Amino acid sequence: MLLAAPAPAQNEVRPDRVRTELVAPDNSAHAFIHWQLKSRATLERLAKFFSPLRLPRDVLMTVKGCNGEVDAYYEDAVITVCYEYLAYIREQAPAARSEEGLRRRDAVVGPTIDLFLHEMAHAVFDLLKIPLFGREEDAADQFSAYLLLHADREEARALITGTAFLGRVESQEVMSKNTELRYFAREHGHPAQRYFNLLCAAYGFDPVLFADAVSHWNLPPERARGCAQEYAQIDRAFKALIVPHLDPVLWEEVRARKFLRNWPGQPNVRN
Ligand SMILES: [Zn+2]
Known part of the structure; x- marks a missing residue:
């Protein structure tokens, strides 16, 4: 007689907790993005990348239409990324190459992956009750930057410069408006500060590569001088606060397979 395996307890802390949901878009302009995410299994790959995290409950990662809002957010174990945000990233990317030689592919893939990693950071901080000094938004940016930097060397460069490209666009966009004082009351830093924080983490990680x-x-240069120290602080925090929650065998497996490399289904990406 076969005995059914006992169902895992709902709140058991264990790895492989990330679920995915790709909702078909209402807006036909987003059909192509839906098709790309589906055909490249982007969400499934991200779930695999996050599978080493030992969490007390499932996290749902969902992509859906948000009625025109360019948004991405985390709430109560659900990460929502709006098609509108993914479309916005594509709109800002250069048609082929930017003037500095950045490929369109990098300007799309970098910020897209960064977006998911940033939202996953909020989930991790919340579900694991990670203690944080400073703004959670900055900590989430650092969590994401750290993981981008630990893709392999070549991919780390592509992901970071792609993310920096969008950061620069967003900075210019905000600076071109007459920003009121209340803008600075937001939970997020000014895009220009987030942009320089990212560059500083990268430069501190490897001043030759970056x-x-x-x-x-x-x-x-005056900021760059302290970036090795800034990076070391992120490295210490990640190792002390996050690594103990990673299943070591799965983490090794994910790293060996370089899940963030050649993301996703390259090299024939045009959008
Ligand atoms: Zn955030």
Whole structure:
């Protein structure tokens, strides 16, 4: 007689807790993005990437239409990324290559992955009750930057510069408006601050690989001097606060397979 395996307890802390849901878009303009995410199994790959996290409950990662809102958010174990945000990322990306030689593919893939990693950081902080000094939004940016930097060398460069590209666009967009004082009351830092924080983490991680953070992306030398220390602080926090919650065998497996490399189904990406 076969005995059924006991069903896992609902609130058991265990890995492989990320579920995915790709809702078909209402807006036909988003059909192509839906098709891409589906055909490349982007959400499934991200779920696999996050599978080492030992969490007390399932996290649902969903992509859906948000009635025109360019948004992404986390609430109560649900990560929602709006098609509108993914479309916005594509609209900002250069048609082929940017003037500095950045590929369209990088300007799309970098910020897209960064978006999911950032939202997953909120889920991790919440569900694991991770203690944080400072703004949670900054900590989520650091969590994401850390993981992007630990893709392999070449991919880390593509992901970081792609994300920086959108950060620069967003910074210019906000700076072109007459920003009122209340803008700075937001939970997020000014896009320009988030942009420089990302560049500083990258430069601190590897000042040779990211030498152009200073020479091209305008990271001021006086900030750059302290970036090795800033990166070391992120590294310490990640190892002390996050790594103990990772299943070591699965984490090794995910890293060996380089899930963030050649993302997703490259090289024939045009959008
Ligand atoms: Zn956030």
